[in-house]
Amino acid sequence: MERRSATAASLQDIILIFLVLMLLVGLPIVVWLDLRNLTEKALLRQASDLNSVVSSVRAYYASNVVGRVLASPGSTQVVHNYETIPGAIPIPATLSLELGRVISEQQQNISYRLCRIFRSRTGRRTRSTALKRTRSRRCVTIPAGN
Numbered sequence: 001m002e003r004r005s006a007t008a009a010s011l012q013d014i015i016l017i018f019l020v021l022m023l024l025v026g027l028p029i030v031v032w033l034d035l036r037n038l039t040e041k042a043l044l045r046q047a048s049d050l051n052s053v054v055s056s057v058r059a060y061y062a063s064n065v066v067g068r069v070l071a072s073p074g075s076t077q078v079v080h081n082y083e084t085i086p087g088a089i090p091i092p093a094t095l096s097l098e099l100g101r102v103i104s105e106q107q108q109n110i111s112y113r114l115c116r117i118f119r120s121r122t123g124r125r126t127r128s129t130a131l132k133r134t135r136s137r138r139c140v141t142i143p144a145g146n
Contacts, residue, residue, distance in 0.1 A: 049107055056106045060099055065089050 069076050072087025082088035090098065100112030 049110060052106050053103050053110065056102045057099060060102045064098070065095075 064082075068082070068087055068089055074087065077085055077088040078091055079085060079088050080091050080094050082090045082094070103110055103112055
């Protein structure tokens with residue numbers, strides 16, 4: 001009788017060790033599959049967001065630049081108040097700000113920030129000076145969803 005119980009206990013120990021080893025081998029596989037699924041979802045979401053941004057930029061450009069140039073009665077002007085002048089198109093800064101608004105309207109999770117690049121006192125562009133100043137004063141942030 002003792003022999004049977006010892007054999008049963010030994011068999012239970014072997015089964016327990018086998019199950020623990022299977023779990024240890026299976027855990028990395030489960031983690032890898034989960035990460036693969038998360039990565040795929042994130043990539044699909046980013047691709048969808050980028051598609052929406054590109055579509056928004058194309059639609060804006062078609063209506064506010066190309067459409068206005070084609071409808072121009074004569075020469076085209078590039079001005080900041082282009083909406084009030086027939087055939088005028090926006091300057092790059094105005095275009096950037098308006099694109100930021102268009103993108104923020106289409107995508108709730110994207111915010112748009114336009115910063116001015118400063119020159120150092122010697123007249124050369126310096127990244128550290130530009131970053132210090134742009135963070136403190138000269139940025140326009142268009143929050144997502146506005």
